[in-house]
Amino acid sequence: MRITAIRDVVAPIKSDIANAWIDFSTMTVSVVAVVTDLVVDGRPVVGLGFNSNGRYAPQGLLRERFIPRLLAAAPEDIQGEDGLIDPHRAWAAMMKNEKPGGHGERSVAVGVLDMALWDALAKAKGVPLWRLLADRYRGGDADARAWVYAAGGYYYPGKGLDALKDEMRSYLDRGYSTVKMKVGLVPLEEDIARIEAVLSVLGGDGSRLCVDVNGRFTLEEAIRFGRAVAPYGLRWYEEPVDPLDCLAHAALATTYDGSLATGENLFSHQDARNLIRHGGLRPDRDILQFDPALSYGLVEYLRTLEVLRSHGWSPRRCVPHGGHQFALNIAVGLGLGGNESYPDVFAPFGGFADAVPVEDSRVAMPDVPGIGFEAKNALYAVMRPLERE
Ligand SMILES: [Mg+2]
Numbered sequence: 343m344r345i346t347a348i349r350d351v352v353a354p355i356k357s358d359i360a361n362a363w364i365d366f367s368t369m370t371v372s373v374v375a376v377v378t379d380l381v382v383d384g385r386p387v388v389g390l391g392f393n394s395n396g397r398y399a400p401q402g403l404l405r406e407r408f409i410p411r412l413l414a415a416a417p418e419d420i421q422g423e424d425g426l427i428d429p430h431r432a433w434a435a436m437m438k439n440e441k442p443g444g445h446g447e448r449s450v451a452v453g454v455l456d457m458a459l460w461d462a463l464a465k466a467k468g469v470p471l472w473r474l475l476a477d478r479y480r481g482g483d484a485d486a487r488a489w490v491y492a493a494g495g496y497y498y499p500g501k502g503l504d505a506l507k508d509e510m511r512s513y514l515d516r517g518y519s520t521v522k523m524k525v526g527l528v529p530l531e532e533d534i535a536r537i538e539a540v541l542s543v544l545g546g547d548g549s550r551l552c553v554d555v556n557g558r559f560t561l562e563e564a565i566r567f568g569r570a571v572a573p574y575g576l577r578w579y580e581e582p583v584d585p586l587d588c589l590a591h592a593a594l595a596t597t598y599d600g601s602l603a604t605g606e607n608l609f610s611h612q613d614a615r616n617l618i619r620h621g622g623l624r625p626d627r628d629i630l631q632f633d634p635a636l637s638y639g640l641v642e643y644l645r646t647l648e649v650l651r652s653h654g655w656s657p658r659r660c661v662p663h664g665g666h667q668f669a670l671n672i673a674v675g676l677g678l679g680g681n682e683s684y685p686d687v688f689a690p691f692g693g694f695a696d697a698v699p700v701e702d703s704r705v706a707m708p709d710v711p712g713i714g715f716e717a718k719n720a721l722y723a724v725m726r727p728l729e730r731e
Contacts, residue, residue, distance in 0.1 A: 343387070343426045343466060344417045347377040348409045348455075349728045352399040353392075355688050358615045359409045359496035362526035362558035364396075371691055372399040372451070375413075376458040378427070380466050382711075388729045389462025390715050393454045394635035394664035395688045396606070403451035408436045412455060422468035429459040433641040449609035449638045453602075456639020457668050465712040471668075472707050473674030479644070487679030487704040488673040490694075491552065491577075492516070493665060494687065495523020495540065503539040510543045513685055517700035520577055522552035526559060530570060541574065541662075548574035557581045557607065561590040568598040570584070578603040578629050586613075592622025604631035606663030609637040611645040618653045629679070633663040634672060643672065664690040667713050674707050690720035 351373050357366045375387075376389040394402065412420070415435040422428035436452055464471040466559060476484035490511035495506060506523070513521050523540055525533045537553065544550045553576060559567060564582040571579065578601040583590040585607040602623060608614055614632055617623065630650070634643040647657055656681040662669035665684040673681045683700070684692035694700075695708040695717035708717045716722050 343378050343380040343421065345412065345427070346379050348373045348374060348413060349377070350374045350401060350404050350409065350454075351728060352401050353691075353724055355395055355691055357687055358528065359498050359687055361496060361524045361554065361556040363556045366395075366687075368398075369395060370399040371395070372401055372404060372454050373725055373728060374404065374409075375460050375725065376453050376455065376462050377729070378462055378466075380426075382466060382468060387462050387465045389458035389460070389465065390460060390651060390713070390725045390728070391454045391457030391459075391660070391668075392635070392666075392691055392725075393450045394633050394666055395684075395691065396663075397447055397450045397636055400447050400451035400454070400694065402452065403448055407448070408455055411436050411438055414522065427459055429456060429461055429639070430461060430641050432456075432459050433639065445609045445613065445638075447609075448637050449535075449642070452642075453635045453637060453639040456641055457635055460522060460640050460668075461712040461715070468711050470707060470709060470711060471713050472672040472675035475616070475672065479676060483677070485674045485677060487706045488670055488678070489661075490518070490670075490683040490700060490705050491520035491522060491661075491680070492518040492685050493522040493554075493682050495521065495536075497524060497527050507539050507543050509686070510540050510582060514543070516685055517702065518685070519542065519703040520550045520552065522554055522580070524556065525553045525567070526555040527656055528569060533567075534570060537571065538594055548576045550577060552577045552603070554580040555582050557584050559583055561587075561593055564590070564594050565597050568594065572598065572600060572715075576600055580604065580629075580631070581606070588620035588622075589644070590614060591617070592620065593598065594627075595622040595624065600631055601627045603631055603661070605631040606633050606636070608632060611642055611649050614646045615649045615653075618650065618655065625653075625659060628659065630655070630660045631663045632660065633669065635664055635666060635668055640668075640672060647676065667694055667715065667718065670694055670705070671707065671713055690718070690724060693721075
């Protein structure tokens with residue numbers, strides 16, 4: 343199995359929404375196709391991938407470094423003993439001549455290609471990626487379904503409390519029982535009114551609501567906000583402070599008894615290790631949201647899970663950011679705690695297979711080879727042109 347071509351394109355996922363840090367008016371993603379000479383069922387195997395939302399398309403990095411390195415690698419150097427592409431060996435080829443540390447956004451470029459390589463490998467074997475992962479790393483055990491929650495509640499020009507409630511109601515109507523909303527962009531009293539509006543839709547049950555600050559608060563603001571929302575018993579309090587400030591997390595964790603969640607902006611197993619070592623997080627309640635598509639892909643995510651295990655953390659504490667099918671395969675195949683979902687934003691990259699509805703906040707995986715992009719029409723329409731010259 344040899345790589346014969348790698349194609350990439352930049353696609354927009356812009357929208358008018360905003361969180362406490364950024365708006366998404368110019369957001370883009372890279373989409374790649376890794377074309378191989380292996381033919382299965384009369385079709386050449388093509389691995390497809392894209393980067394998750396929140397980081398821009400890394401086209402320069404892809405074209406200048408990572409695609410050329412993958413194409414320059416000797417086929418036998420990136421194959422396993424079965425003659426198929428080995429994502430671990432391909433990862434090493436891509437990262438040749440890259441110094442440690444300072445991960446920047448090269449982790450996004452590598453993540454895009456890593457996703458496509460796993461898609462190609464699973465297609466070469468004729469199995470869904472979740473099945474491949476369960477067989478290889480979990481003795482064949484795959485979860486029947488993954489827990490997912492509806493991430494939304496963005497700030498949007500002119501959006502009042504009624505619109506926020508309507509949005510949350512529509513998630514419940516679509517089978518979600520837990521929802522997430524953005525906080526931290528407006529004064530505390532306004533956010534409390536927004537939270538209480540959403541809680542009124544959830545029957546007052548705070549365990550069905552997550553709030554996300556996107557790293558906006560200072561430690562003092564985070565403590566103040568935590569004290570204000572503690573009585574609601576929220577499902578979790580996400581990215582309260584800067585994602586790289588371990589000491590601030592540790593300090594906050596001494597004053598906030600509920601679940602904290604963070605990790606979507608940590609892009610390597612070393613960053614994850616620092617968080618676990620120094621961030622004061624608690625393996626019995628806190629949630630880790632590393633996004634494999636942004637953080638060097640699944641090869642690196644497996645290292646991150648190993649770091650967690652060695653520090654006494656279960657994979658069930660992981661609920662990746664990103665709302666994409668790649669992380670959903672990983673959640674089901676490797677037994678994570680679930681996955682984010684964006685029912686209304688980041689289309690067509692967010693969301694899961696078309697024919698698989700969310701029921702009771704859980705979603706099953708389709709039984710199609712690879713990651714399953716072909717079972718999601720709107721997304722496959724963007725990817726398909728890359729399959730052919
Ligand atoms: Mg978040």
